[in-house]
Amino acid sequence: MNILVTGGAGYIGSHTVVELTKAGHVPIILDDFRNSRESVLDGLETILGSRPKTYVGDCTDADFVETVFLAEQIDGVIHFAALKAVGESIEKPLLYYRNNIGSLVTVLDATLRHGVKAFVFSSSATVYGEPDSLPIKETDPRKPATSPYGNTKQIGEDILRDTTLASAGSLRSIALRYFNPIGAHESGTIGELPLGIPNNLVPYLTQTAAGLRERLTIFGDDYETADGTCIRDYIHVVDLARAHIAALDHLFSSETDQPAYDVYNVGTGHGTSVAELVETFERETGVKVPHAIGPRRHGDISSCYANADKIRRTLGWSAEIPLSQALTDSWRWQQNITA
Numbered sequence: 185m186n187i188l189v190t191g192g193a194g195y196i197g198s199h200t201v202v203e204l205t206k207a208g209h210v211p212i213i214l215d216d217f218r219n220s221r222e223s224v225l226d227g228l229e230t231i232l233g234s235r236p237k238t239y240v241g242d243c244t245d246a247d248f249v250e251t252v253f254l255a256e257q258i259d260g261v262i263h264f265a266a267l268k269a270v271g272e273s274i275e276k277p278l279l280y281y282r283n284n285i286g287s288l289v290t291v292l293d294a295t296l297r298h299g300v301k302a303f304v305f306s307s308s309a310t311v312y313g314e315p316d317s318l319p320i321k322e323t324d325p326r327k328p329a330t331s332p333y334g335n336t337k338q339i340g341e342d343i344l345r346d347t348t349l350a351s352a353g354s355l356r357s358i359a360l361r362y363f364n365p366i367g368a369h370e371s372g373t374i375g376e377l378p379l380g381i382p383n384n385l386v387p388y389l390t391q392t393a394a395g396l397r398e399r400l401t402i403f404g405d406d407y408e409t410a411d412g413t414c415i416r417d418y419i420h421v422v423d424l425a426r427a428h429i430a431a432l433d434h435l436f437s438s439e440t441d442q443p444a445y446d447v448y449n450v451g452t453g454h455g456t457s458v459a460e461l462v463e464t465f466e467r468e469t470g471v472k473v474p475h476a477i478g479p480r481r482h483g484d485i486s487s488c489y490a491n492a493d494k495i496r497r498t499l500g501w502s503a504e505i506p507l508s509q510a511l512t513d514s515w516r517w518q519q520n521i522t523a
């Protein structure tokens with residue numbers, strides 16, 4: 185199948201391009217590199233042996249998106265293209281609504297008009313907010329979003345559901361709610377490329393281990409968890425990439441009695457505390473990470489991890505790569521980009 189991958193030069197998109205190719209699909213990247221670098225294509229060429237076909241442009245530009253759909257025989261779409269910095273979205277809400285909602289509407293519109301049958305959307309565990317119970321199930325309520333970024337994921341899910349249902353069977357779609365993606369391709373040639381000071385734990389940790397940052401601050405040790413630090417469900421980006429292939433396979437092969445639109449958690453089902461993650465990194469890499477406890481970060485929830493039964497049962501996917509490998513893969517990637 186020819187799969188259009190919007191945001192395919194980004195962190196999760198680039199790993200998905202690799203897994204799509206390994207599964208026998210042909211990925212077609214659409215990205216304007218607003219949060220990635222063209223050198224990602226070199227990394228992909230090293231892994232795949234050839235450069236994936238790439239269209240450089242903005243997904244909110246309907247004329248540009250139309251030229252791609254006219255030029256290619258597209259069978260399915262994975263829509264990653266979005267901005268993702270929670271703090272920036274609070275300062276610049278319209279930037280986030282325009283880009284994240286505008287790109288989804290534009291790409292979805294072309295998908296429908298060109299009769300493309302399968303669409304996978306990047307959603308986030310952020311839609312659950314502070315959960316009432318753990319592990320989090322897909323049937324648990326979504327909570328009011330605490331940032332414009334989070335709101336674009338809730339609105340995005342609703343737009344996709346409504347559009348899919350209104351298409352009367354011509355479109356089938358899945359929203360994947362990612363928990364915390366970490367890690368990098370084992371070759372060390374592609375990975376996360378945070379621009380500026382990282383907000384997320386693992387890039388901040390690996391930059392500290394590499395000596396680029398003085399010390400990692402653990403945001404709070406007074407949460408109601410075993411060691412007082414926050415708990416998250418860290419999923420290897422290659423496992424996450426494979427979940428997209430499982431979603432597409434399901435959309436292409438589904439019986440008609442399956443729901444046309446569905447949502448799935450993509451997590452390991454296991455919670456890891458910040459302190460445990462730092463300890464695991466130090467043990468697995470042998471590198472000490474200077475760190476100190478600081479105050480809580482505004483907006484952080486205490487614990488968040490997935491019930492991943494639905495995706496295992498229905499799509500046959502489950503996470504396979506352990507946290508230890510995710511951290512050593514992140515470290516290999518960090519060393520490569522620091523060198």
Ligand code: NAD
Pocket residue numbers: 190191192193194195196197214215216217218219220241242243244263264265266267268283287306307308309362363364365
């Ligand atoms: P990323 O920033 O690395 O990748 C996104 C890519 O989309 C970038 O290459 C960027 O240049 C491109 N892009 C953005 N807007 C575009 C536009 N209008 N036109 C063309 N290209 C555009 O981010 P990522 O971590 O790979 O995230 C991918 C998706 O997964 C996003 O939708 C994000 O919100 C979602 N998500 C990410 C996480 C996470 O922690 N990384 C968690 C949950 C959900």
Ligand code: UFG
Pocket residue numbers: 268270308309310311334363364383384385386388400401402403404414415416458481484488
């Ligand atoms: N943390 C630190 N120090 C740091 C950075 C993070 O202690 O320097 C802690 C945070 O307090 C949190 C944990 O590490 O407890 C994970 O933080 P991240 O920023 O890596 O990830 P979040 O869980 O806060 O956010 C992620 C994505 C968001 C998404 C959210 C949804 O980055 O885009 O998951 O679950 F909205």
